Amino acid sequence: MDYGHSEPSIPLALKILVAGGFGVGKTTLVGSVSEVRPLHTEEVLTTAGIGTDDVLGIESKRTTTVAMDFGRITINDDLQVYLFGTPGQERFWFVWDELAFGALGAVVLADTRRLADCFPSVDYFERRRIPFVVGVNRFDGARRFTPDAVRQALDLDPNVPVVSCDVRDRQSGKHVLVALVEHVAAKRGHPVPTR
Amino acid sequence: MPTNGSGLPHHDWLDDDAGPVVRPYTVTGGRVRPVTGGFDLLAFVLAAPGATRAPEAAQLQPEHRAILALAREPISVAEIAAGLDLVVGVVRVLLGDLLASGLIALHEPSAMAHLPDDDILQAVVNGLRAL
Numbered sequence: 550m551d552y553g554h555s556e557p558s559i560p561l562a563l564k565i566l567v568a569g570g571f572g573v574g575k576t577t578l579v580g581s582v583s584e585v586r587p588l589h590t591e592e593v594l595t596t597a598g599i600g601t602d603d604v605l606g607i608e609s610k611r612t613t614t615v616a617m618d619f620g621r622i623t624i625n626d627d628l629q630v631y632l633f634g635t636p637g638q639e640r641f642w643f644v645w646d647e648l649a650f651g652a653l654g655a656v657v658l659a660d661t662r663r664l665a666d667c668f669p670s671v672d673y674f675e676r677r678r679i680p681f682v683v684g685v686n687r688f689d690g691a692r693r694f695t696p697d698a699v700r701q702a703l704d705l706d707p708n709v710p711v712v713s714c715d716v717r718d719r720q721s722g723k724h725v726l727v728a729l730v731e732h733v734a735a736k737r738g739h740p741v742p743t744r
Numbered sequence: 745m746p747t748n749g750s751g752l753p754h755h756d757w758l759d760d761d762a763g764p765v766v767r768p769y770t771v772t773g774g775r776v777r778p779v780t781g782g783f784d785l786l787a788f789v790l791a792a793p794g795a796t797r798a799p800e801a802a803q804l805q806p807e808h809r810a811i812l813a814l815a816r817e818p819i820s821v822a823e824i825a826a827g828l829d830l831v832v833g834v835v836r837v838l839l840g841d842l843l844a845s846g847l848i849a850l851h852e853p854s855a856m857a858h859l860p861d862d863d864i865l866q867a868v869v870n871g872l873r874a875l
């Protein structure tokens with residue numbers, strides 16, 4: 550079919566993942582920085598479906614849906630950033646792997662009251678060499694830890710940025726994303742000049 | 745196997761992140777694989793001009809038509825799924841049908857999207873700071 554010459558240009562879409570334990574603020578972060586209300590897509594987990602071409606005849610009890618939040622930030626006409634919140638349960642690996650494919654990097658959110666909840670996310674991105682930053686979300690009643698204490702507790706590489714944040718606040722959420730993109734650039738050996 | 749309140753069998757992997765037990769692939773006639781195309785979540789779809797009036801469109805289901813309506817402007821696969829409240833796998837099957845009929849153009853993410861250069865990273869940082 551002829552598209553003529555007026556075909557609208559396709560934006561370059563970069564992908565950033567937001568990971569961390571249940572209730573740590575993933576959905577909140579996506580919502581606070583996104584220009585659209587957080588959207589929601591679902592994928593179906595079909596235990597019997599792997600390697601088959603047809604789900605007819607597969608009992609419905611064998612499927613379950615996995616929700617992914619996402620949001621969008623338009624940088625300019627040609628450039629967009631998509632944020633995807635990973636499903637909280639690490640066993641939904643097939644969704645993680647799809648989300649991680651081609652991702653620019655990840656934000657791992659941590660709650661200092663239950664730091665261990667973000668171990669699987671840290672592991673996941675380390676193993677796949679996907680650049681990430683750790684956002685230490687400030688929850689009321691949580692003891693304040695220095696970034697270095699969190700770095701030590703998580704056994705992070707010295708170059709992984711640890712950023713304190715309150716992801717309910719847009720500016721704070723933005724700050725975490727900037728830290729990630731600067732980290733990605735620094736890993737390439739071409740640090741983004743600061744202002 | 746233990747059952748939960750609804751009388752359905754209980755699985756360990758059903759929890760808060762799992763929605764209701766569904767049969768979402770009815771829309772595709774049970775097909776789980778698209779006839780063609782890869783359809784990354786961030787692939788962009790654009791309807792061919794006049795796609796809904798094309799002869800190939802005669803057999804389309806309402807869900808196919810809804811996709812064509814959304815794709816008058818370039819739109820990502822993820823956003824189509826969110827907009828139509830269909831699971832991503834189902835949207836991929838429907839997109840495969842549309843692609844095979846020549847009713848959409850598909851733009852998979854470029855290498856640049858996976859490995860953006862320094863200028864792009866700089867633009868992202870500037871854009872985020874300006875938000």
Ligand SMILES: Nc1nc2c(ncn2[C@@H]2O[C@H](COP(=O)(O)OP(=O)(O)O)[C@@H](O)[C@H]2O)c(=O)[nH]1
Pocket residue numbers: 569570571572573574575576577578634637686687688689714715716717
């Ligand atoms: N005090 C405080 N509460 C937060 C913060 N971030 C998220 N919350 C709250 O924690 C709850 C869980 O957040 P949510 O984004 O749904 O977590 P998710 O499971 O990781 O998606 C919500 O009620 C948020 O309002 C934060 O930085 N500080």
Ligand SMILES: [Mg+2]
Pocket residue numbers: 575576577618634
């Ligand atoms: Mg959530």
